[in-house]
Amino acid sequence: xxxxxxxxxxxxxxxxxxxxxxxxxxxxxxxxxxxxxxxxxxxxxxxxxxxxxxxxxxxxxxxxxxxxxxxxxx
Numbered sequence: 001x002x003x004x005x006x007x008x009x010x011x012x013x014x015x016x017x018x019x020x021x022x023x024x025x026x027x028x029x030x031x032x033x034x035x036x037x038x039x040x041x042x043x044x045x046x047x048x049x050x051x052x053x054x055x056x057x058x059x060x061x062x063x064x065x066x067x068x069x070x071x072x073x074x
Contacts, residue, residue, distance in 0.1 A: 011038075019040065021040065024047075025040060026041040027039065027040055
């Protein structure tokens with residue numbers, strides 16, 4: 001495996017699958033002497049979780065599920 005002129009390297013698919021490296025996964029490097037370790041960054045927040053956490057507690061109108069469904073179905 002070679003490093004490109006931009007400092008990039010392709011992580012083989014088997015390795016990405018084994019440790020769950022999906023697109024947009026944040027990683028960090030650890031250096032131990034002449035050994036470099038790549039690992040997933042601690043507790044990651046997925047995009048959906050981040051959106052939901054920002055919206056949590058923003059609703060000010062109390063409605064039942066039936067009332068919401070009536071509004072969305074017209």
